[in-house]
Amino acid sequence: QPPLRDLADQQGFRMGAAVASHLLDDADYRRTAAAEFNSVTHENDLKWESVQPQPGQYSWSGADRLVEFAEQNGQQIHGHTLVWHSQLPSWVENGSFTPAELTQVMEDHIDTTMGRYRGQIQTWDVVNEPIGDDAQFRNSVFHRVLGEDFIAQSLHMARAADPDATLFINDYNIDGINAKSDAYYELAQDLLAQGAPLDGIGLQGHLISGQLPQDIQQNIQRFADLGLEVMITELDIRMTMPVTQQKLEQQARDYTQVMDACLAVSGCSGVTVWGVTDAHSWVPDHFTGEGAALPIDENYQPKPAYWSVHEAL
Numbered sequence: 501q502p503p504l505r506d507l508a509d510q511q512g513f514r515m516g517a518a519v520a521s522h523l524l525d526d527a528d529y530r531r532t533a534a535a536e537f538n539s540v541t542h543e544n545d546l547k548w549e550s551v552q553p554q555p556g557q558y559s560w561s562g563a564d565r566l567v568e569f570a571e572q573n574g575q576q577i578h579g580h581t582l583v584w585h586s587q588l589p590s591w592v593e594n595g596s597f598t599p600a601e602l603t604q605v606m607e608d609h610i611d612t613t614m615g616r617y618r619g620q621i622q623t624w625d626v627v628n629e630p631i632g633d634d635a636q637f638r639n640s641v642f643h644r645v646l647g648e649d650f651i652a653q654s655l656h657m658a659r660a661a662d663p664d665a666t667l668f669i670n671d672y673n674i675d676g677i678n679a680k681s682d683a684y685y686e687l688a689q690d691l692l693a694q695g696a697p698l699d700g701i702g703l704q705g706h707l708i709s710g711q712l713p714q715d716i717q718q719n720i721q722r723f724a725d726l727g728l729e730v731m732i733t734e735l736d737i738r739m740t741m742p743v744t745q746q747k748l749e750q751q752a753r754d755y756t757q758v759m760d761a762c763l764a765v766s767g768c769s770g771v772t773v774w775g776v777t778d779a780h781s782w783v784p785d786h787f788t789g790e791g792a793a794l795p796i797d798e799n800y801q802p803k804p805a806y807w808s809v810h811e812a813l
C-alpha cells in the first residue's frame with residue numbers, strides 16, 4: 501500500500517502532521533514522519549515562547565531542525581504560530597505596553613520569524629484563537645492594548661514580512677456551523693472588506709469520536725465561498741480510554757467524515773493530524789481519561805482510522 505503522502509501528492513493535497521523536533525532523534529518517529537506526510541507543522545517549536553523567550557533574544561534551534569528535516573524530505577511547512585495568547589512568554593503576556601510599543605513588539609516578532617523562513621514556510625497561522633468559546637474576542641494582551649484591529653494589523657505585518665506566504669487565522673470548535681464559527685465567518689468578511697490580507701482559515705479539528713458536527717462540509721464550503729483557502733490544521737479525534745475495537749471503528753468512520761468533507765470542497769487544500777502517533781499526542785496530557793486520537797497507534801501500527809484516511813485520498 502502506498503503511503504498517505506503519495507496519494508495526497510497525486511491530487512495536490514496537503515497531508516500533514518504536527519512534529520516535535522526533539523522527537524526526530526527517534527529513528528521510527530523520523531521514518532514515519534518522513535514516509536507518510538507531505539507537510540509538517542511545528543507542534544511547539546515555532547511558538548513565541550520558544551522562538552523569542554526574552555525581548556530580542558531569538559532561539560531557532562528547534563524550529564530550524566524541523567525546517568531542515570522538511571526540506572530533506574520534500575515536505576511543505578505550515579508555520580504555527582505568530583500571534584497567540586497562549587505559550588506566550590511572560591514579558592509579552594504580562595507586559596504593560598502602549599499601542600505603539602506593542603505594535604513594535606509584534607512587528608519585530610513577525611518580521612524576524614517569517615523573514616528567517618521566507619521561501620521555506622509556505623503558509624502561516626498568523627493569528628491563533630482570537631475568539632473564545634463565547635464567540636467574543638478573547639481577552640489577551642493583544643486585544644486589551646490594540647482592540648480587535650490587532651488581527652488586521654498582524655495580517656498586514658505578515659504580508660509585508662513574506663509577500664509570498666499564505667496567511668491564515670486558526671481556531672478550534674469552528675469545524676461545524678455554530679456561534680463561534682459564525683463569529684469567524686463575520687470576522688473573515690470584515691477583514692476582507694477592509695482589505696486585510698487574509699488568505700485562509702484553519703479549522704483545528706480537535707474532535708471527539710462519535711460527536712462530530714454533521715455540517716463540517718457546509719462550514720468549509722461557506723468559507724471557501726468567501727474566496728478563502730481552508731485547511732484542517734490540527735486534526736485528532738479522541739476517545740475515552742481504554743481502546744476497544746468498536747471505538748476504533750467509530751473513530752474510523754469519523755476520520756472518513758472529516759477527510760471527505762475537506763476533499764469535497766475545492767478550496768479545502770489539506771488536512772494535518774496533530775501528532776505522528778498516539779504515543780506523541782497532546783490528548784492524554786490535556787484531556788483526562790481520553791486518548792488514542794490519531795490514525796497511527798503508539799507502536800507505529802496503522803489503525804482503522806489510518807485506512808479511512810488512505811481510502812479517502
Ligand code: XIL
Pocket residue numbers: 543544628672704734782
Ligand atoms: C499543544 C501542543 O500539542 C502541546 O504539546 C502543548 O503543550 C500545548 O499546545 N491548539 C493549538 C496548538 O493551536 O498549538 C496546541 O498544541 C493544541 C491546541
